[in-house]
Amino acid sequence: MLFGSRPAALGIAEDTLEFALSAAADTHPNEYMGVMRGTPARELGVDEDGDIVTDVVFAPGTTSSPVQATMRSDLLPNDSHNVGSVHSHPNGVLRPSNQDVQTFGKGRAHIIIGAPYERDDWAAFDRKGEPRDFDVYDVSLPDPEEFFDFDQADIDAELEDR
Template sequence: MRLFRSDELLGIARETMEFVLEASEESHPDEYMGFLRTDDARKLDLDRDGQVITDVLVIPGTESNPTSASVRTHMKPNDMRAVGSVHSHPNGALRPSDADLATFGQGQIHIIVGAPYGWGDWKAFDNEGRQTTLDVLDVEVPDEHFFDFTQEDIDREIGEERRDDGGFLSWFR
């Protein structure tokens, strides 16, 4: 395992971009808002150093309407994988507003998706609001699970605790 990751952003996974377009369309006529997260390119079987956007984090309590989306910033996790944001403009405008520019400093890349939310209806911007290129990559996005155990693991653990004659958990029985 490497101690330091390359900060070069190689692009966004096609599956992730499809999710962004669908989520934006489903939110219409209100804005959609999320934060972009990356995975190491080598984890995605790319033979290059760098990061690929593979995930969109939606913050609980995000409020949106046809002209804005607001996030409860205290709910945003301190995430080493976060690289920027994505939001929609239901009016179809593919340029950042003054309010957008005020938040762009908090990330490396920002995507704006406009109605009607097709493949040609989005643009990427750097943290200063300048349009930039973001490649769409055909990589397999790993299935991630918030919990890395199954119900069978829980049942087995409970069964072992019941058979245990001592130990810390026996105090609570």
């Protein structure tokens, strides 16, 4: 895959959305922020080209308050599996602020979750802060234990794909 050439972000796995909603509720009244990471849809049994968000990573060094959350960009994973960001608005507003849009960067999709953090209390946006379609997929997620099941050959293969 060429640098900067990343597959489309199709949507989010149902279980991952539930996790993000729960994390945002647990963090309330402070903002929650995480990095969304995707898995190729075909690996999840979905006959489409693109990524489905299957993971939300909480970056070390993230700080939050009732009005903002910030992440240290130097501690974020930086690879083709990054889809964008997810963060909460404790005030329930489901649209990005100007500051939000400035932090969206090169992400393919960004989710804002609003209080009271129920199933429909979220919206997706593109990197310019414009609303975008982002489907919810009922897929089986990979076993988290498999994440750590790799060796040097797997690392070399991943590097060759870049």
